[in-house]
Amino acid sequence: MVHFDLLLPEGGAPGALWSAVDVLRELNALARVRAPRDALPAASWRLLGADGRAHRWHAQTCIDEDERRHARRPQPGPRVLLVAPLVMQSIPALQKLVRRNAASVELVRRRFEAGSLIGACGTGIWLLAQADCILSAPIPWLYQSGFEKYFPGVRMEARESIVAERGCVCAVAPSLLHALVLHLARYAGLADLAHAGAEKLLLNTERQALSAAMTGTQVMGQARDTPLYLAQAWMQAHAGQPLRLAEAAAAASVSERTLTRLFHQHSGMTPLKYLQGLRVQRAQMWLEGTFRSVDEIARDCGYGDTSAFCRMFARATGTSPQRYRDRYTFRGPRARWRLQETSLPEA
Template sequence: MVHFDLMLPEGGAPGALWSAIDVLRELNALARTRNPRDRLPAVAWRFVDAQGRTHKWHAQVCICDEERLYARKPIAGPRVLLLPPLEMRSIPALRRLASRNAKLVETIRERLDAGHLVGACGTSVWLLAQSGRLTLAPIPWLYQSGFEDQFPDVRIEAREPIVVQHGIVCAAAPPLMHALVLHLAAYAGLADLAHAGAEKLLLNAERQALSATMTRKEVMGQSRDTPLYRAQTWIQANAGRPLKLADAAAAASISERTLSRLFRQHLNKTPQEYLQELRVQRAQMWLEGTWRSVEEIAHDCGYSDTSAFCRMFARATGTSPRGYRDRYTFRGPRAHWRLNENGEGRQ
């Protein structure tokens, strides 16, 4: 079990911690769905104050006895300290607020020394920087100059919204709280569960686009009508059947040689590699979210030979289709799938 301490510092934004609780509850729900016989939750949490004591608000937000029990009596396992954003009226006001949380800064040092993980969202990165343990921080452009003036030894990461380093995970802004909690859960040893949680709670733009190609027969919009785009959309629309390079080239009205050159030049892969990646992505989606058989999935990925599909999938992912499903599915065991908690109906 991973135990999260949700810190309520002076001037902190408690609403962000409510978002964190939503994620933790979803992880527990997923864990119960995947393994109904395991009654131990995957994660536990409690609100704490700067001294590490259970905050008076905790009892008000618990919705079941399980949440109250494991907050009072945490089971041995990884520990995570999560910091919400601090109020941000101005850079000088933020600096003063961080200074008033000196006791919390000391707690951060103690937690890191004890091997705990620490996560900071938005402006609470200032508290981590004051601890002297931060070397890299994702800071929004609006605050970068103020942060750099105060902490010149901390390198600013301007491109990645979430940064992971030596037991610390930082998110640049409050809307990233869901993703931050999932990163921390993965870091604490719940990578498979966090992966499933991300598919339910976060928008996966790549899979969103991929799902559209799996349900539409036509691609709208002529402004992107280039040979490479035509070839890509044709491959996406026909990935469920055996394909030849010549067919894709004909759909794009170019030669096979030109098609291969365009793929290598712009995508750094061959058309065959592009097709294989597409089929693997589709197979992963079906394995995670459905109970379709491996044979059915192989067929709908353009393979008449299930064994050949399994070999291709294992080379691409490092595991078999069944092994992948066991690790990443967010559905319960098939015997439980059609039953709700009262033994009636579908999930």
Template sequence: MAAPSVPSVPSATAPTFRIDIPLLPESAAGNALQFIDLLRSANVLASLRAGAASPRFTWRVLDAAGRPLMALPGPLAVYSQADEGTQDAPSGGLAYALFLPSFHAADIPGIRNVASGHQRLSRQVGMALDQGQRVLTVGNGAWLAASSGRLQDRQASLPWFYMAGFERDFPGIHLVTDQDVTDDGPWLSCALPHGLSDMATALVRHAMGDELAQVCASVFRPDPERARAALQAHAQQHIPATRDSTLARAIAFMESHLDQPYSLARLAEAAAVSPRTLLRHFQLELSQSPLDHLHSLRCARAKVLLEVTLESVPSIAVACGYADPAAFRRIFVRYTGMSPAEYRKRHALRAPRRRWRVEVR
């Protein structure tokens, strides 16, 4: 959707709000993953509006005993540790809230068995509430929160099929029948997972203020009227392409002229700014010079050519804008940590040429 962008690195003094997310063996883990995605989106929106000084959410995924779970591998790592671009450790920031997803149980007796089997977690909820934290529940996760004994006279939202059983177990808690999400003091509850975006927006409002909450609400909620207006405005060319920025124009020019000699003046002309302004944009937004970024783009092309072709290193150097193969090798080592030959040896997707020959006997 946009020009290349680099997430702003949060300031060491930027406020952070930690959400603890205990997962039981019975928990609906998808609730937790969806909620973390909403926290990540809130962080992005906060960063877009306030940069490095913006407040942020961090989170810890815990087991039933309150111990942090080990980091998940690969792209799932952000679900068990702090958001990318966040310098704080997963345990960093102000302990702000507990999020209790729903859990799998066949019926009301099954729900009661799960709740009674995790009394330690209910006590943790009570201690968190005593310390001024909030508790967020989805569906039958309300049983674990209510078992803490700290939520008498509060209101909560539950699915209709749980209401009778919950009312018998906790007559002092008032069930709301006309809304899917209830925000009552320290307790935010949603009946079903489709209410998680509204719950996340309410959390943003409490932690970061009304202005950012309004932004989150406009992004998180479907809005057919805005969708139609956006398409209509685009069709009438009232909304310019997001890539039409100084940095985007410069990078687009680089990408289409990788094999040509570098000229700062020519690049600035393509971006429609002065060379000095162009240098400032690259330093401010990418923390590097245009030439450094060009080298990284050229090395990315070189990697592909080394992987999928049998072209010689000097030929690949020319295809990537380097007339001198020795200079290409030096720059490739600087950006990848290995020589072109070593990279090809490790990553080539083509068999060596000698293996193409079939001997006729």
């Protein structure tokens, strides 16, 4: 079990920590689905005040006795400290608030030195910098000049939204709180649950577009009149059929040679490699979210030979389809998902 201490410093934004509880509760729900007989949840949590003691609002973060019990007596396992962002009026006011949070800064420093994972987002990163825990961090553009003034020894990462190093994980903005908690869970040993949780809680634009092709609806995107886009859209819509390069080229109104050149030029791969990537993504989505057999998935990915499909999948992912399903499935035993027919009363 991974235990999260959720630190609400003076002037902190409590809503961020409530969002963290939502993520942890989702991870516990996934863990229960996968292992219904396991008595322990994957994660527990406790809300701390600025002094490091249980906050008077802690009871509101727990909805049942199990959550309260595990918060009072965390099981042995990794420890994570998540720091809420600070509400800011101005840079000088923010720095004064950081100084007033000396007890929280000291708690962060002690936990860091003890080997706990530390997480923060937005202005909460200032407390980690004050505690000398970080060498680099993603700082919002609006605060960069002020941050550099007070913490010149911390390198600002303008191109990264989440930065992890030395046991600290920092997200540039509170809007990334869900992703931040999933990163912390992954580093704390819950990688499989974090992977599944990300598909439930975060937008996956690539899979969202692919799902449109899988259901037969139009794939949305940019530059829809270009030959490469037209060919890719055709391949997405026909990914479950054997590749006929001539048909893909005809859909794009170019020759086969031109289409191959366009794929090399813009994606660095052949049309066949692109199609295999689509098929792997389709297979991953079905393995994670359905009970379809590997034979069915292989057939609907355009493979008449399941063994050939499994070899292709293993080359692309490093594991077999069944092992991939065992690690990343959203679903528990099939019997738990059986739909019960009920009669509806007449209006």
